Amino acid sequence: MDWQYPYLLLLIIPALAFLVWAERKSAHPMPASRKRMLLIVRALGVILALAALAGPAKVITSNRRAVVVAVDVSQSLGPEGVKTALQKADSLRASLPGDTEVFNVAFGDETRLLNEPELKDPAAESLAEMQKNHGAQSRYAAAVEYARALFPAGTSRHVVLIGDGHETRGNLVEAARGAALAEVQVHAVPVAGPRKPDVRVRQLVPSQSRLHEGAALKLTVDIESTMDGSGSLKLFENGVEVERRNVSVKAGQALQELFTRHPATRNIYKYRAVLEGFAGDAIPANNEALTLVDVRGRLRLLFVEGDANEAQYLMQAMEKEGIQLELRAPGTIPASPQELSGYDGVILSDVPAHKLGENTMVAIRDYVDKLGGGFIMLGGPNSFGVGGYFRTPIEEVLPVRLKAPDEEEKQSSALALVIDRSGSMSGEKLEMAKSAAIATAEVLTRNDSIGVYAFDSELHVVVPMTRLSSAAAVAGQIAGLTSGGGTNAYPAMSEARNALQRVKAKIKHMILLTDGQTSGTGYESLASQCRAEGMTISTVAIGDGAHVGLLQAIASLGGGQSYTTLDASNITRIFTQDTLIHTGRMIREDAFTPAMSERHPILAGWDKFEPPPLLGYVKTLRKSTAQVPLVTDLGDPLLAHWRFGLGKATAFTSDAKSRWASLWISRWNGFGQFWSQVLRETARPPQGQNMDLRCEMVGDEAKVSVDVLTDAGTRGNEARVTAEVFFVSAESLGAPLKPVQALTLRQSGPGLYAGDFKPEQAGVYLVRAQSGAQMVTAGLVHNPSGEQSLGTVNEPLLREVTQMTGGTYLNQDTKLDLGSAKARRYFELWPTLVIALLCLFIIDAIVRRWEHVTGIWDMAFGGLKSATKTKTAL
CATH class of the missing domain: 3.40.50.410 (von Willebrand factor, type A domain)
Incomplete structure (x- = not known):
C-alpha cells in the first residue's frame, strides 16, 4: 500500500472528535439508537473521504522486463558505424532473457520504430534513406523520451543507447533526469563512426544581436576540420552574397574568420556563412551556419561641449563609426526627461554645473533612471568635482565620487x-x-x-x-x-x-x-x-x-x-x-599611460590596451559597485561604468579633445573605435524602454522570456504580453519573414512572462513581443546541421547519463544484466473508496429520514397486502 498525500490521514482524529461533539450538542428529537447509528455512518464516511483524498494505491510487483534498444543512425556514424551499431544491438538482444519485451528504434533528426526486415539487414534501403534525409542531427534526448512512451505498464524499464554520444539537438542530461524520476535505467553502448574527411562551420557569431544602422558589425565564423584542404567561404546577407574569401584548413586545427559589415538601413538582417569547394567532404550538410541581427535607426546622442570649437574631434570620429552626435550649447539642453528621450544618450564634456541648472540635471538623472537612457561625462577643467557637480543629481548618476583621493x-x-x-x-x-x-x-x-x-x-x-x-x-x-x-x-x-x-x-x-x-x-x-x-x-x-x-x-x-x-x-x-x-587637488596635468584593470565589453577586441599617453585628468574615487576597466598610472579611475536604474552611466576622467587627448587624436588609430564602443555600450539599447526579450533553445524547444517594468524599481505584474513568431528558411534567407505562430505569454514571476515554441525547420526565427505600446524583438537561429565525422565517442556524456539513472556503460561487453529488481505497478484505490462513500451517503439519508422510509414502505407494501386479502375473500 502506498499513499500520495498520507498527511491527510492525520485529520481523521480531529474530524471524528468534531462529529462526537456535534452529536452531543444536537437537540434533534431522534432516538438514541438512531443517533448512535448515524454517528457511526458519518464517522465511516469521514474516514473514507479523507482516505480517498490521501490517494491510496495498491503496489503490485512483477518480474516483467522491457528494453528499448535505440540506435543512432545520424550522419556522424556513417553507413559503417550504423552497421556496427546494429550488429551490437543484435548481440545485446541475444543476451537478454527470453521473457524480455524488446522494442527497437532508430533515431537521428527524428525517432521511429524499426521493423523486422531492417533488424536483419543493416544495409536496408530504408535505413540509408533515413540517414540521408533525417541524419543531419543527433537527438539523443528525443530518443529517450520516445522510448519512455513505449514501455508497457508493470515492467522494469531499460533504454539502451547505441551511438557516439555527440548530440546536436536537445539535452540528454535533462532527459536522463526525467528518466531517473520515472525509474527508467539508461544504458549506453559506445559506437564511433569512422573518422571521415569533414570540414564544417561550427557557428556564426555576431558581435551584437541588436545594433543601430551604420554601426560596425563583426561576424565571427568558427570552422573545424578533420582534413586538409582548400575551398571558399561565402557570406550571405539577406540571401545576397556580399563577400567571398579563399580559406585553407588543416586537420585538428580550428580556424576563425572575421567579417565586418556596416548595415546601412533599419531592417532584420539574416546572415549565412557557407563553405564550398572542399573535395572529399563527407558531410556537406554541416557546411553552413546562420545568425540574425536586428538593426535599428542610427545611434543618436546629445553632445554638450563646453568649448564648441573642440567638439570636432569626437564628432568627426563618430561620424565615421555611424554614430550621430547632435552638438548643443549648455543653455539649450532639453529640461525634461520626455524631451531627452528622443536621444539614445547624453554626453557632457567640460561643462560646469552652474551652466546646466538644477532642473536640467534632475531631467538627466530621471532620463537615465526611469527611461533607460545612457549618460557619459568626459573630464576637463570644468567637469566632475571641479565643475561643481558635488552633491548634485548628476553625482548620483556617476559611477565615481567627486572628492580627491586621500593621499x-x-x-x-x-x-x-x-x-x-x-x-x-x-x-x-x-x-x-x-x-x-x-x-x-x-x-x-x-x-x-x-x-x-x-x-x-x-x-x-x-x-x-x-x-x-x-x-x-x-x-x-x-x-x-x-x-x-x-x-x-x-x-x-x-x-x-x-x-x-x-x-x-x-x-x-x-x-x-x-x-x-x-x-x-x-x-x-x-x-x-x-x-x-x-x-x-x-x-x-x-x-x-x-x-x-x-x-x-x-x-x-x-x-x-x-x-x-x-x-x-x-x-x-x-x-x-x-x-x-x-x-589644486582635483586636476592632475602630467602625462600618463592608461592601464587596463579589469575586463569589460567596452574594451572588447583589445587583449592589450596600449594607446598613447594622456596629458591630464580629473581626480575622482570609484563607487563601490562600479566597474573600472581603465585606471591612471596612480590607480585613479580613468574609465568607470555602472548601471543606474534602467540606464547606464560612464565616466571618463580625461577628455576627448586637444587639451589632454591630443596624442590620442593625432597618433592613435583606435581613437574612433574606442569612443564608438564606449558610446554604444552606454547608450540606451535598441529595444523597448521598459521591456527586455530573450530567446534560447532548451532541449528541442525555444524558450521566450520577457521582463516587463513599469519604472526603474517596479516590475510590471498582471500585464498582457503577446508574442509573434516569424520564420525564414535557411535556403531562402532573402525572402520575407513568414508568420508561423502567435503566443500569449504567461506570468512566471514578478514582471517575468514566459512561453515556448518548437522550431521545426532549419532557418531563422524572429520573435516580436508586445505589451501595450512597448514592443521588442529578438532572434533565434536553428542551424541546418551540427553533425561531424570525428571518429570519437562522447564518453563523458554517456557515462554521466548512465550513472544518473543507475544504468551500465557497456564499453567492452554487450551483455546487459537487467538485475533482479521487480517492476512496480500502482492500482489506484480511491475510486472504490468513493463508491463506498456514496453508499454510506445513502445509508446516512435513510437513518436521518427513517420515518419517511417506513411511510413509503407502508404505502407500498400495505396497499399490496389489502389487495391480496380482498382477492382471497372473493
Missing part, C-alpha cells in the same frame, strides 16, 4: 568666504549663499582652514579662520547669518586677507560674493597685494544689480575666476567648483 588631502589649504549680507540679499539669495558656504566646508578636509566673513556697511566675522575639525560646527555658525544694512565689501576683504596671512597653508584662496554696488575704494590694489602675497581671489556676482566690471577686475588682478549668475540656486555649484579648482 592628496595632506596638502593643506585655507579658504576665506566673503559674503554680502546687505538688505538686498535677504530671502533666497542669502539662504543659498549660506548653503553654498556649508557645502564648501564639506568639500574641504581636516587639514584645511576656513573663515567666513559677512559684510553690509560693516564687517561681521561669522566664522574666524580656523582649522576645519568639524564641518557640522562650522555649518551651525553659518546658519545663524542674517541680512541687513548697506554694502561695503572692503573691510571684510581686508580682514579675510589678514586672516589668510596668519594661517599656515600651502594654498590660500578667497571667494567674494555680492549682489550690489559696493561702496569704498582700493579693491584693485587690495587684489594685487593679495596676489603678490600668494593668495588668489574669485568673485561671484548675483543678479542684474551687481558691479560686474569691478568684480571681474578683482578676479583678474587676484588670479582667480569671475562668475556671474542670475539664478541664486547656482551659488552652491559655483562655490564648490571654485574651491576645488583653486585648492
Whole structure:
C-alpha cells in the first residue's frame, strides 16, 4: 500500500472528535439508537473521504522486463558505424532473457520504430534513406523520451543507447533526469563512426544581436576540420552574397574568420556563412551556419561641449563609426526627461554645473533612471568635482565620487568666504549663499582652514579662520547669518586677507560674493597685494544689480575666476567648483599611460590596451559597485561604468579633445573605435524602454522570456504580453519573414512572462513581443546541421547519463544484466473508496429520514397486502 498525500490521514482524529461533539450538542428529537447509528455512518464516511483524498494505491510487483534498444543512425556514424551499431544491438538482444519485451528504434533528426526486415539487414534501403534525409542531427534526448512512451505498464524499464554520444539537438542530461524520476535505467553502448574527411562551420557569431544602422558589425565564423584542404567561404546577407574569401584548413586545427559589415538601413538582417569547394567532404550538410541581427535607426546622442570649437574631434570620429552626435550649447539642453528621450544618450564634456541648472540635471538623472537612457561625462577643467557637480543629481548618476583621493588631502589649504549680507540679499539669495558656504566646508578636509566673513556697511566675522575639525560646527555658525544694512565689501576683504596671512597653508584662496554696488575704494590694489602675497581671489556676482566690471577686475588682478549668475540656486555649484579648482587637488596635468584593470565589453577586441599617453585628468574615487576597466598610472579611475536604474552611466576622467587627448587624436588609430564602443555600450539599447526579450533553445524547444517594468524599481505584474513568431528558411534567407505562430505569454514571476515554441525547420526565427505600446524583438537561429565525422565517442556524456539513472556503460561487453529488481505497478484505490462513500451517503439519508422510509414502505407494501386479502375473500 502506498499513499500520495498520507498527511491527510492525520485529520481523521480531529474530524471524528468534531462529529462526537456535534452529536452531543444536537437537540434533534431522534432516538438514541438512531443517533448512535448515524454517528457511526458519518464517522465511516469521514474516514473514507479523507482516505480517498490521501490517494491510496495498491503496489503490485512483477518480474516483467522491457528494453528499448535505440540506435543512432545520424550522419556522424556513417553507413559503417550504423552497421556496427546494429550488429551490437543484435548481440545485446541475444543476451537478454527470453521473457524480455524488446522494442527497437532508430533515431537521428527524428525517432521511429524499426521493423523486422531492417533488424536483419543493416544495409536496408530504408535505413540509408533515413540517414540521408533525417541524419543531419543527433537527438539523443528525443530518443529517450520516445522510448519512455513505449514501455508497457508493470515492467522494469531499460533504454539502451547505441551511438557516439555527440548530440546536436536537445539535452540528454535533462532527459536522463526525467528518466531517473520515472525509474527508467539508461544504458549506453559506445559506437564511433569512422573518422571521415569533414570540414564544417561550427557557428556564426555576431558581435551584437541588436545594433543601430551604420554601426560596425563583426561576424565571427568558427570552422573545424578533420582534413586538409582548400575551398571558399561565402557570406550571405539577406540571401545576397556580399563577400567571398579563399580559406585553407588543416586537420585538428580550428580556424576563425572575421567579417565586418556596416548595415546601412533599419531592417532584420539574416546572415549565412557557407563553405564550398572542399573535395572529399563527407558531410556537406554541416557546411553552413546562420545568425540574425536586428538593426535599428542610427545611434543618436546629445553632445554638450563646453568649448564648441573642440567638439570636432569626437564628432568627426563618430561620424565615421555611424554614430550621430547632435552638438548643443549648455543653455539649450532639453529640461525634461520626455524631451531627452528622443536621444539614445547624453554626453557632457567640460561643462560646469552652474551652466546646466538644477532642473536640467534632475531631467538627466530621471532620463537615465526611469527611461533607460545612457549618460557619459568626459573630464576637463570644468567637469566632475571641479565643475561643481558635488552633491548634485548628476553625482548620483556617476559611477565615481567627486572628492580627491586621500593621499592628496595632506596638502593643506585655507579658504576665506566673503559674503554680502546687505538688505538686498535677504530671502533666497542669502539662504543659498549660506548653503553654498556649508557645502564648501564639506568639500574641504581636516587639514584645511576656513573663515567666513559677512559684510553690509560693516564687517561681521561669522566664522574666524580656523582649522576645519568639524564641518557640522562650522555649518551651525553659518546658519545663524542674517541680512541687513548697506554694502561695503572692503573691510571684510581686508580682514579675510589678514586672516589668510596668519594661517599656515600651502594654498590660500578667497571667494567674494555680492549682489550690489559696493561702496569704498582700493579693491584693485587690495587684489594685487593679495596676489603678490600668494593668495588668489574669485568673485561671484548675483543678479542684474551687481558691479560686474569691478568684480571681474578683482578676479583678474587676484588670479582667480569671475562668475556671474542670475539664478541664486547656482551659488552652491559655483562655490564648490571654485574651491576645488583653486585648492589644486582635483586636476592632475602630467602625462600618463592608461592601464587596463579589469575586463569589460567596452574594451572588447583589445587583449592589450596600449594607446598613447594622456596629458591630464580629473581626480575622482570609484563607487563601490562600479566597474573600472581603465585606471591612471596612480590607480585613479580613468574609465568607470555602472548601471543606474534602467540606464547606464560612464565616466571618463580625461577628455576627448586637444587639451589632454591630443596624442590620442593625432597618433592613435583606435581613437574612433574606442569612443564608438564606449558610446554604444552606454547608450540606451535598441529595444523597448521598459521591456527586455530573450530567446534560447532548451532541449528541442525555444524558450521566450520577457521582463516587463513599469519604472526603474517596479516590475510590471498582471500585464498582457503577446508574442509573434516569424520564420525564414535557411535556403531562402532573402525572402520575407513568414508568420508561423502567435503566443500569449504567461506570468512566471514578478514582471517575468514566459512561453515556448518548437522550431521545426532549419532557418531563422524572429520573435516580436508586445505589451501595450512597448514592443521588442529578438532572434533565434536553428542551424541546418551540427553533425561531424570525428571518429570519437562522447564518453563523458554517456557515462554521466548512465550513472544518473543507475544504468551500465557497456564499453567492452554487450551483455546487459537487467538485475533482479521487480517492476512496480500502482492500482489506484480511491475510486472504490468513493463508491463506498456514496453508499454510506445513502445509508446516512435513510437513518436521518427513517420515518419517511417506513411511510413509503407502508404505502407500498400495505396497499399490496389489502389487495391480496380482498382477492382471497372473493
